[in-house]
Amino acid sequence: MDPKGPGRKDKTLEKDTKASRLATRGFFAIMRVIESVREMQKCSETVRLSGKKIGFVPTMGYFHEGHLSLMREARRISDFVVTSIYVNPTQFGPKEDFSKYPRDFERDHRMAEDTGVDVIFYPSNDEMYPPQYQTYVNVESVTQNLCGASRPGHFRGVTTICCKLFNIVKAHAAVFGRKDYQQLAAIKTMVADLNLDLDIIGMPTYREKDGLAMSSRNVYLSAEERKSALSLIASLKHAQRLYEGGEKRAEFIIQEAEKIIRQAPYTDIDYVKICDASSIEDLRLIDTQAVMALAVKVGKTRLIDNHVLGEAFSI
Amino acid sequence: MDPKGPGRKDKTLEKDTKASRLATRGFFAIMRVIESVREMQKCSETVRLSGKKIGFVPTMGYFHEGHLSLMREARRISDFVVTSIYVNPTQFGPKEDFSKYPRDFERDHRMAEDTGVDVIFYPSNDEMYPPQYQTYVNVESVTQNLCGASRPGHFRGVTTICCKLFNIVKAHAAVFGRKDYQQLAAIKTMVADLNLDLDIIGMPTYREKDGLAMSSRNVYLSAEERKSALSLIASLKHAQRLYEGGEKRAEFIIQEAEKIIRQAPYTDIDYVKICDASSIEDLRLIDTQAVMALAVKVGKTRLIDNHVLGEAFSI
Numbered sequence: 001m002d003p004k005g006p007g008r009k010d011k012t013l014e015k016d017t018k019a020s021r022l023a024t025r026g027f028f029a030i031m032r033v034i035e036s037v038r039e040m041q042k043c044s045e046t047v048r049l050s051g052k053k054i055g056f057v058p059t060m061g062y063f064h065e066g067h068l069s070l071m072r073e074a075r076r077i078s079d080f081v082v083t084s085i086y087v088n089p090t091q092f093g094p095k096e097d098f099s100k101y102p103r104d105f106e107r108d109h110r111m112a113e114d115t116g117v118d119v120i121f122y123p124s125n126d127e128m129y130p131p132q133y134q135t136y137v138n139v140e141s142v143t144q145n146l147c148g149a150s151r152p153g154h155f156r157g158v159t160t161i162c163c164k165l166f167n168i169v170k171a172h173a174a175v176f177g178r179k180d181y182q183q184l185a186a187i188k189t190m191v192a193d194l195n196l197d198l199d200i201i202g203m204p205t206y207r208e209k210d211g212l213a214m215s216s217r218n219v220y221l222s223a224e225e226r227k228s229a230l231s232l233i234a235s236l237k238h239a240q241r242l243y244e245g246g247e248k249r250a251e252f253i254i255q256e257a258e259k260i261i262r263q264a265p266y267t268d269i270d271y272v273k274i275c276d277a278s279s280i281e282d283l284r285l286i287d288t289q290a291v292m293a294l295a296v297k298v299g300k301t302r303l304i305d306n307h308v309l310g311e312a313f314s315i
Numbered sequence: 316m317d318p319k320g321p322g323r324k325d326k327t328l329e330k331d332t333k334a335s336r337l338a339t340r341g342f343f344a345i346m347r348v349i350e351s352v353r354e355m356q357k358c359s360e361t362v363r364l365s366g367k368k369i370g371f372v373p374t375m376g377y378f379h380e381g382h383l384s385l386m387r388e389a390r391r392i393s394d395f396v397v398t399s400i401y402v403n404p405t406q407f408g409p410k411e412d413f414s415k416y417p418r419d420f421e422r423d424h425r426m427a428e429d430t431g432v433d434v435i436f437y438p439s440n441d442e443m444y445p446p447q448y449q450t451y452v453n454v455e456s457v458t459q460n461l462c463g464a465s466r467p468g469h470f471r472g473v474t475t476i477c478c479k480l481f482n483i484v485k486a487h488a489a490v491f492g493r494k495d496y497q498q499l500a501a502i503k504t505m506v507a508d509l510n511l512d513l514d515i516i517g518m519p520t521y522r523e524k525d526g527l528a529m530s531s532r533n534v535y536l537s538a539e540e541r542k543s544a545l546s547l548i549a550s551l552k553h554a555q556r557l558y559e560g561g562e563k564r565a566e567f568i569i570q571e572a573e574k575i576i577r578q579a580p581y582t583d584i585d586y587v588k589i590c591d592a593s594s595i596e597d598l599r600l601i602d603t604q605a606v607m608a609l610a611v612k613v614g615k616t617r618l619i620d621n622h623v624l625g626e627a628f629s630i
Contacts, residue, residue, distance in 0.1 A: 041512050049364065132594075134456040135474075135508035140449040159450075160509075167510040193450035194475075195482040197356050279447075 052079035056171035066206035091157030204314035231264035270295035367394035371486035381521035406472030519629030546579035585610035
């Protein structure tokens with residue numbers, strides 16, 4: 001056993017790590033956790049008035065490398081990094097996994113600090129949705145298809161909470177993963193339509209070495225289900241091969257992709273679709289930039305993934 | 316006839332007026348007109364970074380003293396005053412007066428300049444609602460009653476355009492008239508719910524000497540209709556007398572108020588209601604702060620007015 005006891009580290013190493021963390025941190029010497037809207041707004045206003053740029057990564061917590069890669073990008077493009085941890089109830093349906101969504105604030109805190117985040121915004125439900133709450137932001141068209149069809153009200157919850165968070169954090173830029181492709185499209189549309197003055201940056205999907213898209217929900221998967229979940233990336237890669245071989249018929253590519261997923265045990269397809277990459281409308285013939293998007297239940301866990309046909313795969 | 320010709324003024328006087336205007340103006344030596352969202356945001360960001368406070372008066376133009384009183388309040392509480400002139404199509408129903416709503420930009424420009432406004436934001440419809448526009452802000456509960464019931468979609472248009480304008484003008488405070496009582500309630504609710512970081516200030520209704528609430532739509536009224544329109548303020552004053560005499564039954568006060576309006580020619584009541592002043596829900600017994608609100612067609616012109624029972628009348 002380590003003589004310094006579990007969890008203790010070599011002092012010198014700790015110092016070095018901290019020094020390099022502080023060198024990349026923006027404003028405060030230590031990472032702050034802010035729970036109140038008013039305090040977050042005051043903090044952000046001060047940072048803005050000092051001429052610094054705020055980069056923001058909204059999350060539901062339970063961090064994995066995908067989240068951290070977004071924080072690193074925020075760090076790279078801005079002077080002050082805020083991440084929010086909030087499992088937003090209004091984007092979960094009544095039968096969805098809101099209450100059992102994985103949470104581990106201590107671990108998230110440590111990971112954010114090590115990644116050079118300046119502030120974690122960590123509000124309560126009462127802070128975000130006080131009694132008499134009654135305002136919602138609806139993005140009407142790009143939210144109709146895909147998860148919008150499978151999860152009624154989901155995107156209304158997503159765009160509403162993002163609108164709130166953008167107003168609270170007052171960021172110059174917000175960084176999102178492209179794994180939630182339709183979510184990113186809805187947020188970009190909202191930001192353009194409501195004239196929110198911030199940049200929305202979409203980063204490539206972060207994947208495990210074997211190609212599974214990183215997701216906080218992956219912890220739900222049993223070892224057997226974890227293997228079956230690889231059928232998602234396999235189907236996207238097969239679709240890419242067909243497309244690059246000249247196939248333009250969406251229906252044909254979809255059928256081939258579905259075959260791969262159905263061959264894997266424990267899978268239950270919600271949708272496999274090929275859409276216009278901007279409008280998220282179904283395509284019959286792939287004659288414009290197209291995204292293949294899929295949602296599949298593996299055991300009890302609903303996983304999503306997507307790929308813009310013709311682009312390189314990210315790992 | 317004035318030997319200097321119509322419209323010409325004594326030079327010395329003109330200079331003095333200009334000097335006093337410039338003394339109260341915030342940032343630029345002359346009032347600017349900005350038509351682009353991007354330019355307005357850049358201007359406002361520069362003003363904010365200089366540490367100055369922005370006061371904002373959103374309008375549909377065709378200014379009267381009511382508008383100017385709001386601009387003066389904005390001037391009083393802030394360093395830099397922006398007013399917007401935009402007849403917002405999304406808050407008009409298909410059979411309403413969007414196309415014939417009165418407009419006179421030259422006159423508005425002169426009046427705003429004389430009142431010490433720094434910037435008029437004057438966007439086109441294409442600038443505000445480009446093709447593919449699809450995002451709307453819904454305040455659900457306080458918009459149900461009164462004009463929300465009579466004008467479906469009206470408040471969705473109002474809250475959406477205000478959300479956009481607040482994001483464009485980046486104001487610290489926005490000033491509204493209380494004549495549009497439910498509009499003010501909807502905007503306050505939206506600002507609180509979406510965590511927009513600005514103060515919403517409601518100013519007393521500005522009235523003509525005889526009590527008619529000032530409105531750009533008053534120009535539609537013929538001389539005869541103008542007289543009948545006084546039944547609105549008369550009914551509010553009668554309601555106030557009854558309330559102050561101890562009457563608590565909303566229904567009784569409403570009936571008495573309606574009698575007064577019906578006695579005036581050319582009038583057609585849309586609604587006369589007594590509501591909770593915060594939730595805008597109908598009251599049967601006046602046991603909390605209550606607003607009497609009414610909408611009446613006088614000839615072809617729909618007029619609204621309101622009064623918080625127990626408060627002093629504004630003139």
